[in-house]
Amino acid sequence: MTRGPSTGEMATQQRARSSAGVVIGLLVGSAFVMILNETIMSVALPALIVDLDIAASTAQWLTSGFLLTMAVVIPMSGSLLQRYPVRTIYVVSMSVFCTGTLVAALAPGFAVLLAGRIVQACGTAVMMPLLMTTVMKLIPADRRGQTMGTISIVIAVAPAVGPTLSGFILGSLDWRWMFWTVLPIALAALTAGLVWLRVDDDRQSPTPIDPMSVPLSALAFAGLVFGLSLWGESAHGRQGLPAWVPLTVGAVAMVLFGARQVQLQRGDRAFLDLRPFTYRRFSVSLGLVILGFMGLFGAIIMVPLYVQDVLRQSALVAGLATLPGGLLMGMAGPMVGRAYDRHGARVLVVPGSAMLCASLWGFTMLSPSSPVAELVVLQTIMMVGLSMMFTPLMTDALAVLPDRLYSHGSAILTTLQQVAGAAGTALFVTVMTKASRSGGAPDWDGVHAAFTVAALIGVIAFVAAFFTAVRPSPAGGTPTH
Numbered sequence: 001m002t003r004g005p006s007t008g009e010m011a012t013q014q015r016a017r018s019s020a021g022v023v024i025g026l027l028v029g030s031a032f033v034m035i036l037n038e039t040i041m042s043v044a045l046p047a048l049i050v051d052l053d054i055a056a057s058t059a060q061w062l063t064s065g066f067l068l069t070m071a072v073v074i075p076m077s078g079s080l081l082q083r084y085p086v087r088t089i090y091v092v093s094m095s096v097f098c099t100g101t102l103v104a105a106l107a108p109g110f111a112v113l114l115a116g117r118i119v120q121a122c123g124t125a126v127m128m129p130l131l132m133t134t135v136m137k138l139i140p141a142d143r144r145g146q147t148m149g150t151i152s153i154v155i156a157v158a159p160a161v162g163p164t165l166s167g168f169i170l171g172s173l174d175w176r177w178m179f180w181t182v183l184p185i186a187l188a189a190l191t192a193g194l195v196w197l198r199v200d201d202d203r204q205s206p207t208p209i210d211p212m213s214v215p216l217s218a219l220a221f222a223g224l225v226f227g228l229s230l231w232g233e234s235a236h237g238r239q240g241l242p243a244w245v246p247l248t249v250g251a252v253a254m255v256l257f258g259a260r261q262v263q264l265q266r267g268d269r270a271f272l273d274l275r276p277f278t279y280r281r282f283s284v285s286l287g288l289v290i291l292g293f294m295g296l297f298g299a300i301i302m303v304p305l306y307v308q309d310v311l312r313q314s315a316l317v318a319g320l321a322t323l324p325g326g327l328l329m330g331m332a333g334p335m336v337g338r339a340y341d342r343h344g345a346r347v348l349v350v351p352g353s354a355m356l357c358a359s360l361w362g363f364t365m366l367s368p369s370s371p372v373a374e375l376v377v378l379q380t381i382m383m384v385g386l387s388m389m390f391t392p393l394m395t396d397a398l399a400v401l402p403d404r405l406y407s408h409g410s411a412i413l414t415t416l417q418q419v420a421g422a423a424g425t426a427l428f429v430t431v432m433t434k435a436s437r438s439g440g441a442p443d444w445d446g447v448h449a450a451f452t453v454a455a456l457i458g459v460i461a462f463v464a465a466f467f468t469a470v471r472p473s474p475a476g477g478t479p480t481h
Contacts, residue, residue, distance in 0.1 A: 223250020
């Protein structure tokens with residue numbers, strides 16, 4: 001006769017679950033604040049151009065510099081997460097973020113503000129890989145989908161709320177209040193981490209950081225993101241460094257970086273272990289996440305341009321048009337996660353990709369006289385579809401990996417999301433500019449062409465969805481060679 005767990009064992013399990021809940025809740029809240037800060041700047045650029053007396057191309061570096069720093073630091077997170085305890089990484093990350101926020105709030109001019117944004121990005125870059133890796137280590141396999149669904153609140157709601165919050169702050173206060181508003185919340189999260197964050201780490205013995213991998217990683221990912229950003233800017237007719245220069249440097253560095261990691265991982269000494277790609281579920285899920293992020297960024301870029309330049313509505317209307325979809329995506333995340341725990345990825349990803357594809361094609365059927373309500377409905381359908389995709393895909397991708405690869409898998413996943421966002425932005429801006437009849441300025445012809453390209457990406461995502469797994473991912477799956 002099988003004996004059930006004793007009262008003491010049940011109490012221990014309950015305390016472990018409660019402790020894990022506190023840790024995950026703290027990490028989710030911190031990541032939310034950081035991503036909110038990442039997106040809050042977009043609406044503020046016009047005010048900064050006037051207040052700091054700088055050109056638009058200069059102001060854009062407040063966003064581009066943030067993304068470039070993220071692209072450099074995130075690949076390092078896999079190695080950092082294996083070398084240091086969760087509590088140490090969290091405290092350092094939040095401390096760096098708080099320092100950058102304070103510098104930005106006190107900035108007397110553009111140079112100091114940019115420095116503050118770069119310091120913020122150094123802290124932000126580590127938080128999402130830390131969150132996903134901690135979930136995989138602390139949460140049992142049968143509840144990971146539900147917990148990863150909570151992470152979708154960070155991914156969806158923070159970018160949706162950021163521009164709206166920024167608009168309200170700038171309506172009555174100085175732009176520095178965007179940082180003064182975030183700072184006390186970040187300090188509270190740091191204090192809570194110092195008091196409550198306790199995680200029993202089972203780290204491997206640290207391996208020396210390869211001195212060749214660090215510069216190759218920085219050149220590879222920064223070169224690709226910077227080159228893609230320049231590609232989008234050149235479509236607007238801005239002259240400067242040709243986009244092909246950093247793209248070529250990034251591509252060459254990426255090949256050398258990959259070859260170096262393959263060599264190092266034979267002795268388990270890789271800076272960013274690439275063995276997650278040998279797991280079919282990881283590779284398929286990652287590919288779909290990339291397609292989803294490209295479609296998402298297409299909408300993020302094109303919808304505000306459509307509302308303001310085609311429908312002639314205000315920036316506040318453009319921000320509010322995207323808010324319902326982001327909020328609903330965040331609310332749907334935990335429910336989607338529970339469904340994944342029971343039924344696996346395909347039953348969610350296929351209808352989710354169908355909703356993504358249908359909504360993107362719906363965007364192509366809009367016109368210069370379409371009501372804003374029609375756009376809001378399409379945007380909401382797209383965001384719910386992405387919620388049905390992202391939670392199962394990210395859970396399925398990481399859950400199949402063995403413990404030793406969690407940190408590297410989450411670093412790869414987060415890094416390529418940044419690259420996909422940069423690629424999507426560059427692609428859609430370039431298509432819009434080339435197709436516009438008004439000399440490159442946004443008009444319906446250009447926006448329609450960009451929506452059409454996004455819809456074609458949606459078709460590819462829908463077809464690829466049928467290659468996802470039927471059952472929930474078992475822990476430590478078998479690699480495919």
